[in-house]
Amino acid sequence: MRIASFNVENLFDRARLLAADDWATHRTLLDTYAKLTRTLQHAAYSATDKANIVKWLVALGLEKADSGTYVILRQNRGRLITRPKTGGMIVVADGRPDWVGWLELKTQAVTELAVRHTAQVVHDVAADVLGVVEAESRIALQRFNVDLLRPISDRIYGHIMLIDGNDDRGIDVGVMTRGDHEIQRIVSHVDDADLAGPIFGRDCPEYTVALPSGATLLVMVNHFKSKGYGSARDSNRRRQRQAERVAEIYRARRAEGIANIVVLGDLNDTPDSAPLAPLLVGSAAAPTDLKDIATHPSFDDGGWPGTYTTGRAGNKIDYILCSPAVFAAVTASGVFRKGVWTSSGRWEMYPTLTREQDAASDHAAIWADVDL
Known part of the structure; x- marks a missing residue:
């Protein structure tokens, strides 16, 4: 898968x-x-x-x-x-x-060609389980699936879920799965809070996905606080709070005996950053055993470690974090960039992508093939 x-x-x-x-x-x-x-x-x-x-x-x-x-x-x-x-x-x-x-x-409307390039990326990546970040709504995902993806794909998504989060700009996280990968259970953390207030700007939904093998996969989709506005101190602290809470949820699920877990999405910071350390490393008292797919021997980034805009290392902000069982089952992994605009020719773009505003996204898609 x-x-x-x-x-x-x-x-x-x-x-x-x-x-x-x-x-x-x-x-x-x-x-x-x-x-x-x-x-x-x-x-x-x-x-x-x-x-x-x-x-x-x-x-x-x-x-x-x-x-x-x-x-x-x-x-x-x-x-x-x-x-x-x-x-x-x-x-x-x-x-x-x-x-x-x-x-x-x-x-304002996204250009028609940008939407079609987005559909082409989703088609070409061909994921069985796709974590989606910055989607307007479940209805928008359904429209995209039927109206844009179906005309170019012989296999669209049979299950689509998105829970409205806390972001009043309408940028939420969701999941799309193939028909033989049913979403069996959903847990929302939209109301999780600490003394500083709500933790997640969107949500950290947990989706339990049934696999054809009879196993299950727990998928946690995230979009951490951006560095885009607000003070650096406040945004760093918000991301750290989010990383701490996701790590707590992950450790709780592992303690319950769940082996197959992935935490994925746009974490808006680099692997060596202090805000992400509670999730990527943990501490002596509360370690995490999550492994970044980018560290897998099979991972192919095409020579550019970043996942956002120019692909430089400082723009490595999108992740698939795997529990040990999932990481051990990875057979191939990489970054798909054809829908991302580059004026420097750093990677191959779709032939129809000739203007930046028609890019599918500023973010590349990341993927992993897993034998579960």
Whole structure:
């Protein structure tokens, strides 16, 4: 059987801020959006809260209207703000109970060719169990499976599951499995929290997959906190909390006697990073025996160790981590890059991939053949 992980970067629609070219500017806007979203949930708005709400709405381009270039302010019942004819904004709500609404990121369609290249990658990788990162919804995955994959493949996916996570940008994680690899059990960790708050920005779902051999495979799909916005200190700490929790879940399942486990997805950091150490290494008191597929003798990275954009070592952020039983059963493994844009000719691209915006993803797919 083949196991794979692929960050599809949204199949049909993507937040405009995430697709923007001027990342330095839009990183700041995403940080502002996150801070404002958190503040709007306060039960009571202090004078400081109200001043920040106005400041951040202006920064997001919402001073004159509820719809800006990148963000929409939904005021469904009651009012958060008013805009006097003399100009400016006034926060009229005294707290969350006074109004019903939210902030919403505007989306834009992914190019048709980008979607078709994504389908081609999924077809060519030909995984029996595919962990999917940054998909909009289960319905989007179903549409992709039927409308895009079926016309080019003689074997589409019989089972598709995605659980809505905590990310209000609509970038969640899921799994697609072939018909003879039934999803038997699902456990969500969307509500896992510690003293600092929710742990997972999306979820860390556990999927128990039945194999034709009669064995089962436990698949844990992850998308850790990005380095894209927020302070480096905060994002590092968030990834470390996520790594610690995934390691705890993994050790618990191994203690229950489950031998065949893979932890896969976009962990947004490198193998030597401190935030990932609790998962990749563990500690003397709490070791982990997970092995990165990139360390397997069969692994073929085509000469480029990274899995994101340029393929350099500092962009090695996508993983298939295997329990000892799975790692021992690996027969082949590697990176599939044909859907990733390169202007330098570092790897072969699809002949129809002639513009960066038509790339299937910024991420390469990673895969492993396993004899279970």
